[in-house]
Amino acid sequence: MKNIRCAIYTRKSSEEGLEQGFNSLDAQYEACSAYVLSQASEGWQLIPEHFDDGGLSGGTLVRPALQRLLAKIAAGQVDIVVVYKVDRLTRSLLDFSKLVEAFDAHEASFVSVTQSFNTTTSMGRLTLNMLLSFAQFEREVTAERIRDKIAASKAKGMWMGGTPPVGYRPNGRSLAIVDEHADTIRFIFEAYVELGHVRALAEHLSARGIVSPVRARANNGATFGGLPFSRGQLYAILRNPVYTGRVAHRDRIYPGQHTAIIDENLWQRVQAKLEDNRQGRHQTRQGGSALLQGLLQDPHGEPLVATHTTKGKVRYRYYVSRSLHHGFAANDQGIRIPAREIEKAVIQALVDLLSDPFKLASKMSLSLAAGRLGSLISQANETANKLRMRNPALVRELLIAVHVHSSRLDLQISAAQLAILLGLDATSDTAAVFTHAVPVRLFRNGCSLRLVYDNNTLVSTDGAEQGLVRTIARGRQWWKMLCETGLDIKDLASREGVTASWMTRVVRVAFLSPRIIDAALAGTLRAEIGSTDLIGPAAIPRLWEEQELLYLPGT
Structure with a gap:
């Protein structure tokens, strides 16, 4: 015992x-x-x-x-x-x-x-x-109560705590301007209008030695800042309406109780230029339907470019190593990944990351007041829902790059941008980027690669592999014809225009375990299994248990 x-x-x-x-x-x-x-x-x-x-x-x-x-x-x-x-x-x-x-x-x-x-x-x-x-x-009721209180307070223009944006310091339920830091903010807005691109703005600030101010956190006194502004930090600053004397809450903006750092005219010019740049990127993406265009890199650090092929009326999209796409590399020296698979893997990884916002806040080294837990949960769920809808602008705001390795994907995520999407106030001084590793391995299938999860199932958006489904359907159809007509395999094969050996192997597929049939229709067989794997001379063992050991993941 x-x-x-x-x-x-x-x-x-x-x-x-x-x-x-x-x-x-x-x-x-x-x-x-x-x-x-x-x-x-x-x-x-x-x-x-x-x-x-x-x-x-x-x-x-x-x-x-x-x-x-x-x-x-x-x-x-x-x-x-x-x-x-x-x-x-x-x-x-x-x-x-x-x-x-x-x-x-x-x-x-x-x-x-x-x-x-x-x-x-x-x-x-x-x-x-x-x-x-x-x-x-109890958690949901508490979260609702917290959300309602935050919404009511922000509607009155109050500052609800947390690390204030650069240029301000806390002043009760409002904000007071820090003149030295406010000058930096004004310079950032004016320089962006002149330069027109955040990347150029970041380089301009770095060349002039302008860095984020060193400040102390309210909760523990730890200092942060003193580093060059990242692109994510600059985007967060340029989009933050707090600098116009207003307070944002979700998709609404209210008059604040604090003094503006920039005037309305400068704010509108900056927003117009940001929107113009975003529309230009959006139109480029829509033309190629490539959600991750410009973000992917292969194991050698080479960019992956979006491409497609057409068979009949069906369009198949891929991401291909640039040298392979332009014919400068052999097939085994570059990678070619189905676009929908890697897009699904990246989206799902971001959604999973948002499913535990407390762990995420810790990973981003953000302090979180107890009274803001409900708001964090709500904002995380809202952001996850937008990602599930494949919002291209949101994906590109969050991701700096995606590095594809043989056994994982490394997502380089803008911590500052993610923080502001989650309703956290310490956005402009959050560490620029953090890495999230996704355990997905590459599996070669013909001339392209497939993505496979740890449980040996494909990262597939298309469900069942159609060739496999057709083989199963044909095997069952031929078996039914053999039973109903009384013909032997040789005669039926002659009538169908195939060899008797081929028909014999296909008919065996009709005797697969029901669990395997269900998995084939759902697209959850082992990653390496295709239609040809089921019609080998010894592909179908007699016992269902032995079949399931061969073809089902995790058995």
Whole structure:
């Protein structure tokens, strides 16, 4: 019988009575240890270490004994946590869901001895799921309340905290101008009108030695800045209406309570030039339908150019290494990737990144006030939805470059631009770029490459491989004809204009496992499987289990 290691956790909110010889912590421990002893026949064993938090509130997870217990669980030294009541662990449903996630991540369970709450049983897990549903409801209600408060405050022109844009400092619920920094902002706007391009503006500022001001963060006093302005930072500055004395909230702009740094005429000229440049890029992309044109680089650092071929009425788009496209390289020295596959992989990677905005904010080294969590979740979901709709302007605002390697894609993402899309205020001074690695490998299929996920399925937007579907359909059709006509394979093959050997191999496909048929129609067979792989002399084993081992991913 497997030994199940049990740890008892006890907690008391106040210090009153802890000096007594037998206090509340002792009573909890005694009841829990008796329960563990009653389960000895199931292999439960109590570990000797005590985890007692005396005089500590259940409203926080920052408790010494609880943190020691979580460390033990993470180290795989505890299988079950035993508590007197659930509220001894925490009084917050949100914290409770975090603890459950930590337990589940290391295959640990917990038991409440006085509430018949045991996540080692199906009923206990049902109860747990109900509690987590309420926790989700609590989070959503809190997020709505926060969003409403932020919207109402910004409608009044208030500054809602965070790191202020360059040129300003916090002044209560408003902003005050920092004259030295404001001069830099005015110069940036005026220089952009003269130069007309952000890339040229960045080079111009760098040549003049103009860098982002060194400032201190409000929450911890850490300094940042003092580096050359990146293109992402400059885009964020040029599009920020705060410099005109206004406050932005989502797609609305309200009069602010602070003083403008630039006048309305300069603002309008800059916005017009930005829009002209964007329309020019948009028209170029629309003409080639190439979402990632100019962003992709192959493993040798060579740009990938968009191209296409036409078969019949169907247009197939690809991204090809520039030297291969122009005939300067052999097929094995460049890469050729189906455009829709890599576009789907990149879009999905960005959407997945936005699914955990708290982790994303940490990865971007952004400070985040607790009162802004709801707004962050909402903005992340909104941005993800726009990406799912393949918004080309948004993709190009976020991505600096995409480096294609044999076993991954490296997405170079503009942290400053992403921050402003998420409604974070520290946009103009955020680190310029961060890299997000996507575990997708290249798989050669003929003269082109396919993208394959870790589970060995294709990154495909087209579902089933049509040649494979046709082979399965033909195999079933011929088998039905053999059954209905009474002809042998040689006669039917002669009537159909194929060889008997070919028909025999195709008819075998009719006896594939139903799971394989479903996977073929869904386009989720192993990446390397095509129609010709199913018609080899020994391609179809007799047993379905053996077939599934050959053709299904993860088996």
